[in-house]
Amino acid sequence: MAQPSPTPKPPPKDAVREVFETIVFVVVLVLMLKLFIVEAFVIPTGSMAETLYGYNKIAKCPQCEHLFPVNASNEVDPSDGRAPRPVTGACCPNCRYRFDFSNEDVLTPENRSGDRVLVLKPLYNFEDPQPGDVVVFKFPVDPQASHTAQNYIKRLWGRGGDTIAIHNGDLYVAKLDYPVGERDSFGQLKYPRPDDENRLWEGPDIDYPISKTNPPYRSFGAEFGLGRWDFTYHNNKYSLDQFEASRKASFPGGPGLFEPLRKSDANALSMRRIVYDNDHQAKKLSSKGVPARWTGENANWKSDSPKFPKAFAHSGGEVDWLRYQHRVSAPPTDKLLGPGNKLYDFEDKNLPEVANEWRRVSVDDWVKLEAAGAWSEGLFPPGKITNFLGYNGGVENGVESRLGTEFWVGDLMLECTAKVSGPSDVVLLELSRGVNRFQAKFTGGKVALFRTGPNGKEMATADTSMTSSGSYNLRFANFDGRLRVWVNGSSLNFGPAADYSLADANGFAAAVGALAGGVLAPRPDQSTLQNDVLAPASVAVSGTVEISKLVIWQDTFFTPSDSDIAESVDTFYVQPKHYLCLGDNSGQSSDSRKWGLVPDRLMLGKAVFIFWPRQRIGFIR
Numbered sequence: 001m002a003q004p005s006p007t008p009k010p011p012p013k014d015a016v017r018e019v020f021e022t023i024v025f026v027v028v029l030v031l032m033l034k035l036f037i038v039e040a041f042v043i044p045t046g047s048m049a050e051t052l053y054g055y056n057k058i059a060k061c062p063q064c065e066h067l068f069p070v071n072a073s074n075e076v077d078p079s080d081g082r083a084p085r086p087v088t089g090a091c092c093p094n095c096r097y098r099f100d101f102s103n104e105d106v107l108t109p110e111n112r113s114g115d116r117v118l119v120l121k122p123l124y125n126f127e128d129p130q131p132g133d134v135v136v137f138k139f140p141v142d143p144q145a146s147h148t149a150q151n152y153i154k155r156l157w158g159r160g161g162d163t164i165a166i167h168n169g170d171l172y173v174a175k176l177d178y179p180v181g182e183r184d185s186f187g188q189l190k191y192p193r194p195d196d197e198n199r200l201w202e203g204p205d206i207d208y209p210i211s212k213t214n215p216p217y218r219s220f221g222a223e224f225g226l227g228r229w230d231f232t233y234h235n236n237k238y239s240l241d242q243f244e245a246s247r248k249a250s251f252p253g254g255p256g257l258f259e260p261l262r263k264s265d266a267n268a269l270s271m272r273r274i275v276y277d278n279d280h281q282a283k284k285l286s287s288k289g290v291p292a293r294w295t296g297e298n299a300n301w302k303s304d305s306p307k308f309p310k311a312f313a314h315s316g317g318e319v320d321w322l323r324y325q326h327r328v329s330a331p332p333t334d335k336l337l338g339p340g341n342k343l344y345d346f347e348d349k350n351l352p353e354v355a356n357e358w359r360r361v362s363v364d365d366w367v368k369l370e371a372a373g374a375w376s377e378g379l380f381p382p383g384k385i386t387n388f389l390g391y392n393g394g395v396e397n398g399v400e401s402r403l404g405t406e407f408w409v410g411d412l413m414l415e416c417t418a419k420v421s422g423p424s425d426v427v428l429l430e431l432s433r434g435v436n437r438f439q440a441k442f443t444g445g446k447v448a449l450f451r452t453g454p455n456g457k458e459m460a461t462a463d464t465s466m467t468s469s470g471s472y473n474l475r476f477a478n479f480d481g482r483l484r485v486w487v488n489g490s491s492l493n494f495g496p497a498a499d500y501s502l503a504d505a506n507g508f509a510a511a512v513g514a515l516a517g518g519v520l521a522p523r524p525d526q527s528t529l530q531n532d533v534l535a536p537a538s539v540a541v542s543g544t545v546e547i548s549k550l551v552i553w554q555d556t557f558f559t560p561s562d563s564d565i566a567e568s569v570d571t572f573y574v575q576p577k578h579y580l581c582l583g584d585n586s587g588q589s590s591d592s593r594k595w596g597l598v599p600d601r602l603m604l605g606k607a608v609f610i611f612w613p614r615q616r617i618g619f620i621r
Contacts, residue, residue: 055075070087131173132155170260417472460483
């Protein structure tokens with residue numbers, strides 16, 4: 001029998017070649033992934049704070065021990081071309097205490113790099129971008145400067161054919177027609193379009209010093225000496241008239257009319273900003289007798305501490321209220337500190353004669369409280385909740401940041417933990433907005449939504465998991481003209497019945513102002529003294545109930561593009577195949593309100609995940 005021929009031995013392996021082939025394969029794979037699927041980006045600035053951080057410091061307030069990020073971009077990598085400015089202090093968004101990092105009781109925080117995010121690049125090849133998406137794109141003004149790609153990250157709100165309006169911090173959307181060729185009484189085109197469609201993105205302030213190229217980018221028309229052309233048709237008469245008509249009709253939407261652009265629940269949670277965490281109370285305020293922000297209206301409430309009330313126990317069959325008042329210091333003013341630490345106004349005729357014995361100081365209610373030794377009426381008075389953001393409150397080179405105008409925010413979110421003895425107990429969360437108060441009433445395993453005020457009614461009901469004794473985490477919000485409820489982290493679906501009109505306050509002042517003594521009459525920004533100052537948020541219960549973990553949030557407030565008046569209206573048309581993108585840090589963002597739109601051809605993808613730093617790992621909402 002013939003023997004089988006022996007199996008030939010494989011040729012000897014070339015170890016060097018194998019390593020080389022592996023390296024080439026990995027490099028090609030990474031390049032393919034980067035080119036077609038996913039790419040990593042670093043956030044350099046704070047325009048998307050506090051959804052995404054740029055260069056920052058994590059500060060800890062020495063009064064209330066609240067941790068919060070502070071913008072450090074100007075210390076690490078100034079985008080304005082100026083020399084770096086060290087961040088030397090901050091203002092706490094929770095208790096509004098201003099502090100210096102140089103103080104012995106404050107640890108100087110280290111600089112941290114901006115968030116590192118992963119961008120999914122092919123997604124928009126299969127589906128259209130959606131309002132609320134966080135997107136990365138090439139900056140239309142300078143897609144590349146100094147051989148470096150200029151990539152921006154913002155949140156997308158408007159798509160081709162939309163007209164977006166900004167009013168009182170909220171966004172509205174309409175479908176309006178802008179006829180090609182229509183002219184005004186002077187024969188000028190009302191809605192011009194350039195011959196080069198690659199320039200359709202240009203907005204109202206494109207010629208401001210934002211271009212980094214040399215020579216700088218010039219807008220269409222301006223480069224030919226014809227004046228600046230704005231293809232967003234910013235605040236044209238037609239869109240402003242349609243907005244006013246929509247407001248009078250309570251923003252119904254439909255052909256030619258505006259309606260609120262409402263966030264998803266996920267967007268709402270991502271874009272909320274801290275107002276007050278009751279578990280972080282300022283030590284000095286309590287010790288000096290400043291009234292607590294949360295107080296019970298009668299003796300049926302028992303707190304766990306007279307100075308630092310964090311938990312409130314209730315017993316009794318009546319419905320009793322806990323009320324919140326927003327007690328923060330007035331903005332600081334400049335004074336002169338003279339001999340004996342006496343404060344003087346600049347126009348005071350009794351200033352010290354020796355100039356080197358006095359100096360300029362910044363004085364707020366914290367300083368006055370320390371000087372007085374105890375609280376007195378007038379210090380830390382109740383006020384409106386405004387769009388203050390601690391991220392923007394850093395002190396650079398000893399100079400406090402100029403935060404700009406603070407606007408009243410009526411879109412709030414209230415959270416608490418409610419410990420109930422049984423399903424028959426009642427827990428009621430209430431939020432004020434203008435002339436209305438909105439309520440979520442939990443009892444018997446259900447929650448009912450109510451609106452009080454001139455159009456008061458029961459709006460909707462839903463089943464909940466509150467069917468037995470125990471502790472429940474409750475959340476109630478009135479963002480964007482929609483009431484939202486979460487129980488133990490799960491959102492409840494009420495459908496359109498939970499929506500309300502953001503125009504309810506219009507004309508109400510004339511009807512009830514005299515009868516209510518002015519306390520319910522809306523101011524120009526639609527806020528009222530009775531609701532938005534004296535009781536912006538409240539909790540009521542009946543039965544044996546304990547309330548704790550009280551936290552109030554505010555919605556992101558979209559600021560006007562070039563006005564200090566919140567009730568002004570900004571409108572922008574979104575050209576076909578373009579997008580309108582805004583920064584979440586609206587007061588400190590260069591975005592579509594200024595330079596214009598984002599062409600579809602410059603869209604890179606959707607930012608989906610933060611992969612570094614470790615404490616920030618998670619999906620982007």
